[in-house]
Amino acid sequence: MDQFTSHKALVAPLDRANVDTDQIIPKQFLKSIKRSGFGPNLFDEWRYLDEGQPGQDCSGRPLNEAFILNAARYQGAQILLARQNFGCGSSREHAPWALLDFGFRCVIASSYADIFYNNCFKNGIVPVILEDKIVNQLFEETFANEGYQLHVDLESQTVVTPKGESFGFEIDAFRKHCLLNGLDEISLTLADAELIRAYETKRKQTSPWLFDVIK
Amino acid sequence: MKPRTLYDKIWDDHIVKQREDGTALIYIDRQLLHEVTSPQAFEGLELAGRTPWRLDANLATPDHNVPTENQDAGVAGIVDPISRIQVETLDANCDKFGIVEFKMGDVRQGIVHVIGPEQGATLPGMTIVCGDSHTATHGAFATIAHGIGTSEVEHVLATQCLIQRKMKNMRVEVNGDLPFGVTAKDIILAIIGEIGTAGGTGYAIEFTGTTIEALSMEGRMTVCNMAIEGGARCGLVGVDDTTINYLKDRPYGPTSERWDQAVSQWRELKSDEGAFFDHIVILNAADIKPQVTWGTSPEMVVAVDAKIPNPAEETDPVKREGMERAYEYMDYEQGLAISDIKLDRVFIGSCTNSRIEDLRAAAEVAKGNQVASSIKQAMVVPGSGLVKQQAEKEGLDQIFTAAGFQWREPGCSMCLAMNADKLGNGEHCASTSNRNFEGRQGQGGRTHLVSPAMAAAAAIVGHFVDVRDFVSKTSV
C-alpha cells in the first residue's frame, strides 16, 4: 500500500449526498480480475454520454460536459470533496481502486458508509470526516476559487485551507499508523499467529462443530 | 455479569486480541467467496507467497456473472468473454488452493447468501464474511455477518481474522400480527423508510419483537439482507425454535451429540434482559402496508396506495435535492400515484427474495392468471439449484410458465445485471431485489423494489396494485 503523510492538492467538488458505489464504478467494470485500470471508468455513467463497456478505450467517448469532474478547472484534482453517506451500497473495493487509479488520494465528506470507509484505508486513501457546516464552507470556497487547494496532513490530522484556516479530523490510531508507514495489515496480523492458534485450540474444545470440514 | 446484547456476545466470543486503540483482532469462522470480489485477493495472496490459513472455513460459488439460461453448458456457455474469465478464475483459484466450490452445473450452486444457510454452512454464533454487502443476510441465524472489501477477503484468507472496531447496538422492534398481504420485504422497506439509508451506519441492528419472531427463517433472511440498505453492516435475529428447526439435518451442520451440544449453546444466543442498546426503533406491524420504492435510493419508499412524494414538500434541502434528481431520473410528472407507473419488466429473484417461500408467494398470485401483454418480460430466478429443484417438485415452475413468466436458472441475474439479464434504457421494473440505484439493473433502468407477491401481481395487471385487493378479488 502507498503511504500517505501529507498532501496538498487541487479539490474537486461532487455536490451530491448518498453517492453509492454503483455510481463510483458501475457493475460492468467489476468483471476485471485486476486491481488497476478502473480510473477511466470512475463515475462512468455520469462522466460519459454513452454506455461504457469493460476493456474499451475511453479516450474517444462522448463526455458529459455538465459533469463536474469533466470541467477543465478540476483536472488533476487529488482531493474529492463529497457529501454525506458517501460510498453507500455495494462493498466493492473497486470503488476506492477507481478513485485511486483516477488520482484521488483523499476524500472529504461529513459521513461515509462503513464498508467503503474501511476499504479506503486498505488502499492508501484518506477518508476525512468533517462536520456538515465545514463541508459546506469548503464547497463554497471550492466553487468560488479556481485552483482551490487543500492541505491534508495526516500526522497532525488537519485539513488546512489556502487562507490558513485549519480543521482537525478524527482517525483511528491504528489506521493512521498503517497509512503513515504504508504498512501491510496482513503481516501485522500474522505477527500474532500464535494468538490466533491459541484461540483456535480453545474454540475447538468449546464448539468443535465450528471446525468441521467443509467438503 | 453485565447484561449483553446478542451482538456483544458473539463479538466477545471472537476476540483474539484486544488493542488499546479500541480495535480488536476478530476471528472469522466462515468466509464465502464468489467470482467478482475474490480474484484480486487470491492474486495478492500468491504475490506475497502466502497460503490460506484454514481451507475448510471457506466455501465458494459463482453467482454474479452466471447466465440464467442453458447452465448445462457450464462455464463455456457464458457468452461474454470477460464474465467467463472471471468465473474461470474462481474455478482455477479454488482448484489450486483446495477450496470447496459449487461450480456451475452443481445443483448446490446459487447465490452465496442463499446457499450458505441452505447447506448449514451458516450456523448460529459464527462470524461470517464475504466480499459482498448482502452478507448481512446470514445474521438471521444469530451470526455477526457482514460484507468486506477484497483486501479484507485476502486478509481473512491469509489469517482467518480481521481487524475490527466494535459497532454500536441498535434494536429494531416490530410487534403484532402482520396484516394479510404484507411480508418480510415490506417490513424491511418500511424500516428503511423510517430510519433512512444512513440510519444504521455504525450499528449492528438486532431485529426483535413478536412480528420478527413469527417470521420463518426465509422471512428473517429477507429482513437481515437489507440491513445494509439501512446503513448497517449487519443485522441479527436471536435463536429460537424456528432457527433450530431450519438447521436440523443440513449437510454442513453438526450431527448426533455434537448437534445437541451445539443446540444448547445456540439457545443462549439472544440479547439478555436489560442489555443496553444505543438506539431503539419500534414499529407496529399493523401500520405496515405493501411497500413500493419510487426513487433511486431504498429510503424513497411509500405504501402502494400512496402518491409519489412531491420534492417541493421536503424540508431537508439535501433530501429534497436527492428527490429532485430521482424525479428527473425516473422521468415523473407531478402528482403521479404509485399505481400509475407503467411497468416494462418484472424480476422475481435475488438474495433478498429468491427462496422457496418467496417463489411460493409469487406463484400463489400468478396461479391461473396471465402476465399483462404490456409487460415485455417477467422472469423468475430461483436463488439456488436446490431451490429450483424444490420449486419444480411443487409444480411452481408450471404455474409460472403457464402464466407467461420465464422460469430461469439460479444466479444474481437482473439484481445487478452483470450477466445478460438487464433493463433497457428508461424501462421500469418491479423487482424483488434490494437496490434501486441509478443504472443498477441496466443503464438508464428504473427499479421499483417490492415483495414477491407484489411483483407477481404487478406483472399480471401491468402496473402496481395493492396485492391485498388483488388476492381478495381473484380468489372470489
Ligand code: SF4
Ligand atoms: S443477488 Fe444481488 S444483492 Fe444479492 S449477492 Fe447477487 S448481486 Fe448482490
